[in-house]
Amino acid sequence: MTPYQTTNHYLEQGFELLKLDERYKTLLITPSRELRVELIIEKDDGTIGNFIGYRVQHDNSRGPFKGGLRYHPEVDVDEVRSLASLMTWKTAIVNIPYGGAKGGIQVSPRELTPRELEQLTRKFIDQIGEFIGPQTDIPAPDVNTNAQIMSWMFDQYSKRYGFSPGVITGKPVELYGSLGRDAATGRGCLFAIREVYKHKGESLKDKTFIIQGFGNVGSWLARLLMDEGAKVLAVSDIKGGIFNGDGLDIDKVFQHAKETGSVVEFAGSEPISNEDILTTECDVLTPAALGHVLTSKNANDVKAKYVLEAANGPCTAEADAILNRRGIVAIPDIFANAGGVTVSYYEWVQNNQFLRWTEDEVNKRLEETMVKAHKGLAAAMDEWSCSMRTAAFALAIQRVKEATDLRGLG
Numbered sequence: 363m364t365p366y367q368t369t370n371h372y373l374e375q376g377f378e379l380l381k382l383d384e385r386y387k388t389l390l391i392t393p394s395r396e397l398r399v400e401l402i403i404e405k406d407d408g409t410i411g412n413f414i415g416y417r418v419q420h421d422n423s424r425g426p427f428k429g430g431l432r433y434h435p436e437v438d439v440d441e442v443r444s445l446a447s448l449m450t451w452k453t454a455i456v457n458i459p460y461g462g463a464k465g466g467i468q469v470s471p472r473e474l475t476p477r478e479l480e481q482l483t484r485k486f487i488d489q490i491g492e493f494i495g496p497q498t499d500i501p502a503p504d505v506n507t508n509a510q511i512m513s514w515m516f517d518q519y520s521k522r523y524g525f526s527p528g529v530i531t532g533k534p535v536e537l538y539g540s541l542g543r544d545a546a547t548g549r550g551c552l553f554a555i556r557e558v559y560k561h562k563g564e565s566l567k568d569k570t571f572i573i574q575g576f577g578n579v580g581s582w583l584a585r586l587l588m589d590e591g592a593k594v595l596a597v598s599d600i601k602g603g604i605f606n607g608d609g610l611d612i613d614k615v616f617q618h619a620k621e622t623g624s625v626v627e628f629a630g631s632e633p634i635s636n637e638d639i640l641t642t643e644c645d646v647l648t649p650a651a652l653g654h655v656l657t658s659k660n661a662n663d664v665k666a667k668y669v670l671e672a673a674n675g676p677c678t679a680e681a682d683a684i685l686n687r688r689g690i691v692a693i694p695d696i697f698a699n700a701g702g703v704t705v706s707y708y709e710w711v712q713n714n715q716f717l718r719w720t721e722d723e724v725n726k727r728l729e730e731t732m733v734k735a736h737k738g739l740a741a742a743m744d745e746w747s748c749s750m751r752t753a754a755f756a757l758a759i760q761r762v763k764e765a766t767d768l769r770g771l772g
């Protein structure tokens with residue numbers, strides 16, 4: 363199954379549980395708009411570079427389209443469609459007034475100079491500008507995009523359409539960004555797993571974690587886990603992984619990665635491959651890099667109690683079924699990593715009112731939102747006796763369906 367088929371497979375499970383008729387399937391699955399744009403830039407050596415960009419707007423019945431922009435060589439329309447749909451269900455799970463969208467450019471940003479990257483980013487905004495806006499569609503960072511890229515986007519959009527800090531979230535704090543946004547997705551993941559354990563009467567103390575991906579999400583989660591007394595046994599990035607059975611000193615790993623550009627060769631660790639990291643024993647396996655890393659080929663070898671889906675779509679449908687059968691609980695992406703979009707929402711609220719909240723205020727609100735979302739999920743799992751993923755999709759479908767019904771088809 364492709365990523366989009368996988369997302370629709372999970373939706374089907376939700377539809378089945380809710381016994382929804384066919385008309386809703388069409389209404390709720392079909393993306394509202396798909397943009398494919400050509401991005402032509404002049405490279406520093408005088409040659410012309412031609413890249414393809416996408417923005418898929420899935421659903422806006424509950425509020426403006428919302429979702430990140432990814433720069434990656436494997437970005438394609440199927441993946442973006444899947445990620446856009448996931449955003450619709452994610453914003454519904456945490457009950458923030460947004461719909462779902464996603465976008466990206468098929469590019470390896472490491473192969474561009476900073477000037478080329480800026481030019482490409484500004485071109486992208488020129489091409490999709492008329493379809494986004496603070497009240498229509500609000501992009502944000504995702505894989506390989508960051509606060510600097512968001513700044514260029516905000517600037518380019520504002521040049522043509524007027525000063526609009528609310529058009530993009532994930533901006534630097536110095537440029538209308540929110541305190542706490544950088545850590546938000548990792549912090550949200552922490553609250554998600556903390557609540558899952560709390561529901562069982564347990565804490566995170568001494569729980570062992572393995573994290574694939576040491577970027578924005580993975581590195582923040584790892585650092586925050588230290589404060590809870592949990593142990594991170596292994597982490598990895600695109601260059602490889604590191605393992606220490608007694609737990610890694612994450613602050614030092616972070617420093618090492620900052621200095622060398624990778625976690626590999628961290629003193630006091632053994633190397634581990636990105637494949638082996640997924641099948642090493644721990645309490646909580648956390649994919650925090652790319653999608654479809656757990657498949658029918660390795661799901662039988664996972665030796666964890668939980669799979670915390672910090673990444674979007676890390677399990678194929680086949681892997682999900684295997685984990686379920688083996689009693690390994692997948693904490694679904696649409697709940698686990700919803701902290702990022704939640705604080706994006708807070709950033710947008712602050713921008714719209716020209717206010718600035720303190721970091722404590724942001725973190726407290728995020729905690730309340732994640733705790734409430736978990737309560738809703740736990741109640742739904744009890745009521746429907748189903749997996750956490752199916753409960754999450756069914757709950758989200760109910761909320762989006764309600765808004766769709768109230769608005770009518772027009």
Ligand code: NAD
Pocket residue numbers: 503504505506507547574575576577578579580598599600601636650651652653672673674699700702703
């Ligand atoms: P990032 O670009 O900051 O970091 C990605 C990390 O994954 C890096 O350490 C990179 O080296 C590693 N990586 C890339 N390819 C890899 C591979 N083939 N094998 C192993 N590691 C690899 O990205 P991020 O913002 O941390 O996003 C990570 C995941 O979390 C993505 O799936 C993204 O969609 C999801 N997510 C991010 C946010 C957010 O706010 N940034 C919000 C929700 C979900």
